[in-house]
Amino acid sequence: MVEQSDRAPLLDWEEVPPAEPAPTSPSLEDENSLESSPSNCRPLGSTIAGIGWDTSAGDLTNSTAVNSGSTSSPSKQTGPGEGAPTCNEQAECTFPGLAVKDRRVSEWEEKDQIVAVFVVTFDTRSGNMIEWCLPQDVNLEGVEFKSMASGSHRITSDFIYFRKGSYFGLACFANMPVESELERGARMKSVGILSPSYTLLYRYMHFLENQVRHQLQCPGQYSPLEAFYEDKKAVLPSGGNGLVTACPTSALTTMVNRCMHPEMKITHPAGCMSQFIRFFGEQIMVLWKFALLRKRILIFSPPPVGVVCYRVYCCCCLANVSIPGIGVAVPELRPFFYINVADITALETELSYVACTTEKIFEEKKDLYDVYVDNQNVKTHRESLQPLLRLNTADKEKYRKLSEQRQLLLYSQEVDGDCSSSEEDLFILFFMEQNNRIFQTLSEVAGSADPTLTAEHVRAMGLDPQGDRGFLVDLLEVYGIDVMLVIDNPCCP
Structure with a gap:
């Protein structure tokens, strides 16, 4: 594997060090x-x-x-x-x-x-x-x-x-x-x-x-x-279609991953994902559900907007699925990054996106979004989605596991000097594995002789049979998965 410079290279360019380097450490007191x-x-x-x-x-x-x-x-x-x-x-x-x-x-x-x-x-x-x-x-x-x-x-x-x-x-x-x-x-x-x-x-x-x-x-x-x-x-x-020509065949052997699988390098001093986790805390589980349901998510924040663009990226990462065929028929969760009032016409036709803005007027344009994030406050004006704002037992358990894994990773990095994994890798894989488990279970049930989704199946997916019932109903509809959802009534013996 060929290593690359990590100084935001241009054709693997890197900054020329000054004649007398005088590196300075950023103050931890000014997080913004x-x-x-x-x-x-x-x-x-x-x-x-x-x-x-x-x-x-x-x-x-x-x-x-x-x-x-x-x-x-x-x-x-x-x-x-x-x-x-x-x-x-x-x-x-x-x-x-x-x-x-x-x-x-x-x-x-x-x-x-x-x-x-x-x-x-x-x-x-x-x-x-x-x-x-x-x-x-x-x-x-x-x-x-x-x-x-x-x-x-x-x-x-x-x-x-x-x-x-x-x-x-x-x-x-x-x-x-x-x-x-x-x-x-x-x-x-x-x-x-x-x-x-x-x-x-x-x-x-x-x-x-x-x-x-x-x-x-x-x-x-x-x-x-x-x-x-x-x-x-x-x-x-x-042809004038605005697209760069495809990767040449001769380069496919060494370049296939880089050509076919998108990546976005993150340049945040503590790591984009770790900052995202610290900023939203347990609310990440709420954003995760909205992202998996391909909702239109708009994030408001005053300037600076650079770090908020990274939150757009992180929200998109919550919906990662690596099972072939899953999500082919659903709208792409498209990152729009920063938007302003000039983008209103374009957003009117979008079925699914994540974007950020510094313009408060967007909060009044409720037909343009499903979910509005103001600082750490996640809200929706759509009545059918409001139950998803409430954290249930399974949500809190998933966040606890994510926090535990982060602490173990940080401990191994500090004590053992193990830098083979990063918090970014951990974050990406945590949600991808969670999503894969859900869709793998749903696919198996849908392909079985009895396509009935029981409370046991739901628990096996890491979800709450009661608290996540509405989420599952929406998920089955969005992804067109044909199973019957049967959840036992907790009031019955």
């Missing part, structure tokens, strides 16, 4: 700062089986789960305003903050993925506007609002994942005080990219961070972004 700053993070790997976003084409496929590991190393920062690309003796151009390392077997999937690069600025008279982009004829309508979240003027930096039509974007935002009456004392910009898939966007995080700092210090100097786009621009098929 840690959560929102990808610079202080170590990427961690996981996959989204059952979500099925093809990393090569950006369209939907059914896939099984594959876990990918990663190593850890501290990332180092370069100073702001380091601008033009330089070339070494081999004439390999490097961008500020990045250096060519090793392309190895992952070269194919990491190239030809960027369909646009852009700079967004806040103008005191015109508001958010696209300042510069390549290619110049690309449709970026609305990107100026997606890449600079509402309320961002209150924070100094952020990063945002979003969806634009059939593409996904990542933008890094920064806010710098300036002595300018014209700019009202603050200069705000975002530098972002579009790609057919969200699963590799993390690789460009540090480059975008560096470039937004450069744009604040030296507005109008776009040569590094031009060089970046020329190196990474996607080669789209002549």
Whole structure:
């Protein structure tokens, strides 16, 4: 297995260490700062089986789960305003903050993925506007609002994942005080990219961070972004369907997992999944049921929005299933990441999604979502779903087991130095195994001579025969599983 750099590489690029490195440790007292700053993070790997976003084409496929590991190393920062690309003796151009390392077997999937690069600025008279982009004829309508979240003027930096039509974007935002009456004392910009898939966007995080700092210090100097786009621009098929050509057959042997099974590296200092667990606690079990039922889940939070985009990803991971054929006929649980009012029309036709927003007005648009998450408060306006908000005995037992497994993992890492598994792996596998157990049992009962689901079957699936009855009824309907649900009345002897 080939290892990759864990510093958000670009073609396995990594940040050039400064001449005199002076690493700093992030303060544990400011959790919001840690959560929102990808610079202080170590990427961690996981996959989204059952979500099925093809990393090569950006369209939907059914896939099984594959876990990918990663190593850890501290990332180092370069100073702001380091601008033009330089070339070494081999004439390999490097961008500020990045250096060519090793392309190895992952070269194919990491190239030809960027369909646009852009700079967004806040103008005191015109508001958010696209300042510069390549290619110049690309449709970026609305990107100026997606890449600079509402309320961002209150924070100094952020990063945002979003969806634009059939593409996904990542933008890094920064806010710098300036002595300018014209700019009202603050200069705000975002530098972002579009790609057919969200699963590799993390690789460009540090480059975008560096470039937004450069744009604040030296507005109008776009040569590094031009060089970046020329190196990474996607080669789209002549049919104009907006999809990158499929993985070449010659690469399938070494690349099949990376090409066919989507992954999203997470760059949170404590790990995305572990932060997600700590943030929601037992409420994860409520979100798990809504995700498995393919409900429309909308998460509200004020800026910074970067860590909330990771919560969108984590919610999608709750619905992982690796049994072939399961979920083929149900709507994909699609990650929309950050949305704003410009996305209302698109959301009206979506059957299943997870998204986040900083705009409180969405709470009033109840026809757009089934489940609304405000901070740690999970609620639904749909009467039929409200019983699922109540935790039952089985939910609490599952959360207890998850917590126990986490503690055992942390203990083995601390005492035995065992780093072969991560909290991300644990989280992904815990819910995948739970989901597999449910659907395996349902499939066996449906295929038996007596397709009757009893209380014993329900307990074997790790569910509560009484408390989860409504959940099971909905699950059977959504997935089209033909079994008869028979639960004994607890009031009868």
